Amino acid sequence: MKNSIKSFFLLSALFVFIAASYLFGSSAQSFFNQTIYLLAPITAAVAGLMAIKIYGWRDPAGRDVLFIALGLVFWTLGDVLWYVFKLFLKIDPFPSVADMFYLIGYVLIFIGIYKALRLAEVSLENFKKIGRPAMAAISLLVAVLILIVSYFGIYLAYDPSAGALTNFFGIGYGVADLILIISSLLALMIITVYRGGKFASFWARFIIALCLFLLGDILFAFYGVEFENDLKPYIYIDLFYAGGYLLFAYAMFVKYYTIIAVKKNIEQNLTTAV
């Protein structure tokens, strides 16, 4: 079985395991749920580090993967800190240094996508390839998402009775979601360049992962208090994040195996030539 298919089944199994424990577990097992949830970001961070290794730290060809993988590592650190603060130190994880890691993660992922955009030499001409009806639908969706995030994630996030740090991070997440929307749009432009090629499928998985994160963030903006109090069904918001992380991991694994395949192919050609 191909490695990419194997990783797809393994990641799917992991998601089913996490989802089953959230859906069927009692609220008393929230410690267990949140512990196994961490497997998703850790898997994404490991996949990202594997993808960095294949290019090396300094290769310009891998700059996009480097920043995206670092973004995943920062999100994972944020998740681990959130987990430690909430479940071990029994202190409110918001606002905390965990939020700092999350927000830096968004910026790093955006830089990675920007690097990929530069590499793909995307121009506005590429938008024409999408077609007018699809372009109109995407523009409408993006406009609606920007309105929702701007209102609920930024405008309503400001709390005059809260401290400066709480407001900084609260509004920061709204701005980070705007970054996610723009990132998804940029990733779509990259797909139009590589349409039909294996690089495009990496970005397709990546966009779906970004959208799952965005959905999770929007739901968190609505039901943050219920979520933090471990109430059902609000805790299912975690499943959007877990699914997003596992899709990021899948995209990174596929990228890793793609480059390995190119390497093996040319190695074989070199051996045959000798």
Add this chain to the structure above:
Amino acid sequence: MSVENNDIRQQAITIIAKYFGRDIAAMYEKYYANKPDELVSSSLALLLEEYLGKAEADVQLKKLSSEVNINSYEKQY
């Protein structure tokens, strides 16, 4: 080896390095060393089509052929 031969190899390796990294480009450099121009072009075209898609592969190959021609022209005159 003609000037043109060197150019097409160099340009092909530059494109490979851009998308697949320096390690893979170095391996292709070895592989292309004694190969005819046609094989270099067709091998590059196959690689780019598989990973970048047909449209972008065509764009890159078009750029490559025009750059090789310009360099070859400049070196001759």
